[in-house]
Amino acid sequence: MANITCLVIIFFCSWTQVWAQDERTFREMLVPKSFRAEEPAKVHYKTRSKNYFIDINGDLLQENIFFANRDGQTYFYIEDTYGKKVFEQKLVGVGPAQWPYRLSFRWLSPRSSAILIHFFEGRVDYLRSRGTSRLDVVTIDNKDLNTLSYKSGPIIWDEQNDKREHYHQRPYEVSVLDLDGDGMRDILVKYHLISRVMLYRGKGRWTTTN
Numbered sequence: 001m002a003n004i005t006c007l008v009i010i011f012f013c014s015w016t017q018v019w020a021q022d023e024r025t026f027r028e029m030l031v032p033k034s035f036r037a038e039e040p041a042k043v044h045y046k047t048r049s050k051n052y053f054i055d056i057n058g059d060l061l062q063e064n065i066f067f068a069n070r071d072g073q074t075y076f077y078i079e080d081t082y083g084k085k086v087f088e089q090k091l092v093g094v095g096p097a098q099w100p101y102r103l104s105f106r107w108l109s110p111r112s113s114a115i116l117i118h119f120f121e122g123r124v125d126y127l128r129s130r131g132t133s134r135l136d137v138v139t140i141d142n143k144d145l146n147t148l149s150y151k152s153g154p155i156i157w158d159e160q161n162d163k164r165e166h167y168h169q170r171p172y173e174v175s176v177l178d179l180d181g182d183g184m185r186d187i188l189v190k191y192h193l194i195s196r197v198m199l200y201r202g203k204g205r206w207t208t209t210n
Contacts, residue, residue, distance in 0.1 A: 046070070054105050056113055057143040065115070067091075067100050074098050076117065076138070080145060087148040091136060095122030101133075106176045108185045108200050114139050116174070116187075118156060128162035135174060135189060139204055149204025154189045154196040170194075 049067040056063050061081040068075050078087035091100065102118035115138040123131040135153035156172040172191040179186045179197060187198040199207045 052103055056105060056115060057140050057145055059143060065103065074100065078148065086145045089138070089150045091119050092152065093122045094132065095124045098122040106185065109183055111143065112139060112141050112184070112200065112202065128160060130160045133157035137187070137198070139200065141202060151204070151206050153187070153198055154208065156189055
């Protein structure tokens with residue numbers, strides 16, 4: 001009798017396991033993939049910068065700014081004075097070793113301010129070796145953190161070496177000044193006779209001229 005009971009228990013457990021596997025299989029076949037609950041992707045932080053405490057909206061309270069390399073991508077973060085994340089932006093690179101190397105803060109007008117990020121985009125070594133840095137800009141209007149907006153700007157450093165033994169390195173100068181006298185400071189990026197001007201139009205909108 002004990003043997004029969006053991007056999008019944010083993011059969012029941014085996015049947016339950018098979019039924020569960022079949023049920024999962026049929027559910028995957030019948031339920032569209034777009035409706036299935038997906039597990040959130042795991043995030044792996046490799047490096048994180050130091051914290052930069054700056055009052056970016058003129059309310060006499062310092063916000064916390066930092067960068068993090070997450071799964072090979074560089075991200076820019078802003079937290080308010082209470083530690084709540086108020087802004088996150090991925091900085092798009094072109095190769096390995098990408099990382100921001102300079103951060104500055106400027107008032108564009110009495111009501112608009114900007115964070116300037118000097119971002120090394122990485123180096124590409126295919127047929128030629130090239131490394132570039134770009135100026136990324138985050139703006140705040142009316143001293144309101146809810147208006148934070150991001151703009152990818154022009155190249156500010158360029159180094160190139162190709163197989164024809166051509167080599168150049170171009171470090172651009174970045175200046176913030178009112179070029180057209182409208183009361184709004186502009187961003188000038190210049191290298192010898194090459195220049196780019198970023199004109200801020202408010203509400204996160206920029207016009208770039210050559």
